[in-house]
Amino acid sequence: MTQFFGDFKEEQIDCEEYLALGFSPGSMPLKHRWRNNGLSADFMGDYLTTFFPSNSKDNKLNEIDKQIEIKGAVSYIANELLENAMKFNDEASNYPITIRLILHSDHIIFHLINSMPFQNVSKFQAYIRELSSCSDPQDLYVKQLERNAQEEDGMTSSLGLLTMINDYMAKLGWKIEIIEQEPKLVIVNTMVKISV
Amino acid sequence: MEIKTEDYHISYDTETTTINYTGILRLSGMDEYAPIVQLFNQVLEQEPPLVTFNLRQLQFLNSSGINVLSKFVIKIRQKKNIKMVIKGSKKILWQGKSLKNLQRLMPNLQLDLE
Numbered sequence: 001m002t003q004f005f006g007d008f009k010e011e012q013i014d015c016e017e018y019l020a021l022g023f024s025p026g027s028m029p030l031k032h033r034w035r036n037n038g039l040s041a042d043f044m045g046d047y048l049t050t051f052f053p054s055n056s057k058d059n060k061l062n063e064i065d066k067q068i069e070i071k072g073a074v075s076y077i078a079n080e081l082l083e084n085a086m087k088f089n090d091e092a093s094n095y096p097i098t099i100r101l102i103l104h105s106d107h108i109i110f111h112l113i114n115s116m117p118f119q120n121v122s123k124f125q126a127y128i129r130e131l132s133s134c135s136d137p138q139d140l141y142v143k144q145l146e147r148n149a150q151e152e153d154g155m156t157s158s159l160g161l162l163t164m165i166n167d168y169m170a171k172l173g174w175k176i177e178i179i180e181q182e183p184k185l186v187i188v189n190t191m192v193k194i195s196v
Numbered sequence: 197m198e199i200k201t202e203d204y205h206i207s208y209d210t211e212t213t214t215i216n217y218t219g220i221l222r223l224s225g226m227d228e229y230a231p232i233v234q235l236f237n238q239v240l241e242q243e244p245p246l247v248t249f250n251l252r253q254l255q256f257l258n259s260s261g262i263n264v265l266s267k268f269v270i271k272i273r274q275k276k277n278i279k280m281v282i283k284g285s286k287k288i289l290w291q292g293k294s295l296k297n298l299q300r301l302m303p304n305l306q307l308d309l310e
Contacts, residue, residue, distance in 0.1 A: 034224045072288070079258060083258060149271075157259055163262065
């Protein structure tokens, strides 16, 4: 069974410049690998700036600004996606976590692919339906902050995806697939698109 | 009051009632942010008339950290007798993108982005 939410679009990667990193969730405890999320995200941000070179002296300042913008946005988004995958993947499965960046002339696409425990799927679907149908992300963002402030011991902030939409003008989409039945193996493909 | 690790350094300057943040804050959740919340609560207990957050050297903050920062803003808003200033930098992308949201939580918060 496959379901789609938001602006999900499957990318053909054979003709585009792309970068992919894979992680085996069972190979090391979460706490020990947490720092790798930031290192991987920063690497992806640095790597992509190569494709936005400064061609002339006149354009140099604009190009540097653009490089800072792309590096910062890619680092932030990739780190949030990896943190989510590490937190919410199905620990009972050994399905790898993959992050892929695909570079187009005017936009960048992220795909984050991870497993999810079957019992968490309906709650996750309700959350991404709320995100996809939201017409005023700023309002939803402020409400979420106020909600979080009420929950003194809340363990998750539910802010990662919302900051991408609200602060980085990202378009998000999801593909949720059940690829095995016994035991159930659910794979979530989260797509994030930002303009550059 | 001070917290120092390999990745970040947070210190409170009692003279200027400023909490200075430097480095990278990408901790894994509220548990790991607890010592920072504790430092903030200690500052709040002293009821200074003004609390300044200097974030100009904070290169990265993840969404869990943004959540913690938002909770601080809401706590100060509830106090009513404490003013708040946030010093940020436009050169650090997340600050230019995300700090303005804090003013929606507390309209009289002073945001200095240089």
